[in-house]
Amino acid sequence: MVVIGVTSGKGGVGKTTVVSNLATALAEFGRNVVVLDCNLTTSHIALHFGMQHVDNSIIDVLKKKVKIQEAVYYNPIASVKIVPSTLKQMEEVEIKNLKKLICRIANSRKDFVLIDSSPGFGNNVKNVLKASDKVLIVTTPTFPSLADGIKIAELAKKMKKEFFVILNKIRNKKYEVKTEIIERMFGVKINVIIPEDDKIPESIAFGAPVVVYKPYSKSAVAFKKFAASLIGEEYKPSFRERIEWLLGRALS
Numbered sequence: 001m002v003v004i005g006v007t008s009g010k011g012g013v014g015k016t017t018v019v020s021n022l023a024t025a026l027a028e029f030g031r032n033v034v035v036l037d038c039n040l041t042t043s044h045i046a047l048h049f050g051m052q053h054v055d056n057s058i059i060d061v062l063k064k065k066v067k068i069q070e071a072v073y074y075n076p077i078a079s080v081k082i083v084p085s086t087l088k089q090m091e092e093v094e095i096k097n098l099k100k101l102i103c104r105i106a107n108s109r110k111d112f113v114l115i116d117s118s119p120g121f122g123n124n125v126k127n128v129l130k131a132s133d134k135v136l137i138v139t140t141p142t143f144p145s146l147a148d149g150i151k152i153a154e155l156a157k158k159m160k161k162e163f164f165v166i167l168n169k170i171r172n173k174k175y176e177v178k179t180e181i182i183e184r185m186f187g188v189k190i191n192v193i194i195p196e197d198d199k200i201p202e203s204i205a206f207g208a209p210v211v212v213y214k215p216y217s218k219s220a221v222a223f224k225k226f227a228a229s230l231i232g233e234e235y236k237p238s239f240r241e242r243i244e245w246l247l248g249r250a251l252s
């Protein structure tokens with residue numbers, strides 16, 4: 001089992017989008033995937049998967065109102081299990097013993113557990129990092145997002161957690177910070193770049209990850225390549241994917 005905590009420091013950079021699509025892409029490669037929504041205050045995982053209503057949430061589990069198994073929902077479109085947070089009134093709950101909870105729902109060697117975190121550097125973000133085997137830092141190529149991403153990287157280093165960086169919403173504009181500079185800032189190689197893609201907000205409005213909503217879009221292909229790299233497989237785009245990707249580039 002591999003637990004990946006997805007964080008960013010700055011809000012709105014694409015954590016939930018990355019979690020929902022990476023989970024779906026890993027499931028397409030035959031992995032068992034569980035997604036945990038640990039953004040307890042501005043939780044959106046359920047909405048990204050088109051779930052408008054859930055009876056039990058991770059907050060009920062943390063408050064010991066229900067067992068974690070009672071808050072696991074299978075999403076048939078994405079073939080992913082989801083432990084959502086609540087869409088109701090904001091509730092302040094401390095995330096404790098997360099690793100123990102995770103072990104109750106995922107223990108097979110091939111399982112992936114992806115945790116969606118809230119932005120910032122509060123206790124709940126630290127608890128997500130603590131429970132994670134690997135930390136995935138999402139950033140955009142802009143200084144405010146990079147500055148906060150670097151703070152998360154420092155935190156991960158202090159906690160002796162392996163981290164990697166995903167660059168999201170790339171538009172290849174002159175004002176964007178260059179990838180080489182970002183690599184120097186973090187001290188790691190960036191091997192995941194997700195382009196800015198209108199198909200992503202479109203997919204959220206539709207209520208499904210872009211990987212299933214538009215499987216041949218440039219962002220979906222980037223997520224599938226990333227998922228493949230995580231499991232040591234090579235992703236070979238089909239002929240149709242290559243044509244659609246080229247068309248997308250020509251039109252952008």
Ligand SMILES: Nc1ncnc2c1ncn2[C@@H]1O[C@H](COP(=O)(O)OP(=O)(O)OP(=O)(O)O)[C@@H](O)[C@H]1O
Nearest residue numbers: 011012013014015016017119169195196197200201
């Ligand atoms: N690659 C992309 N191309 C275009 N739009 C994107 C991309 N990634 C994310 N977005 C858009 O950016 C917005 C924020 O994304 P998302 O909710 O995933 O961020 P977040 O980091 O989880 O935010 P929060 O910190 O509030 O939890 C969404 O409206 C989404 O549609």
Ligand SMILES: [Mg+2]
Nearest residue numbers: 015016039044
């Ligand atoms: Mg989010």
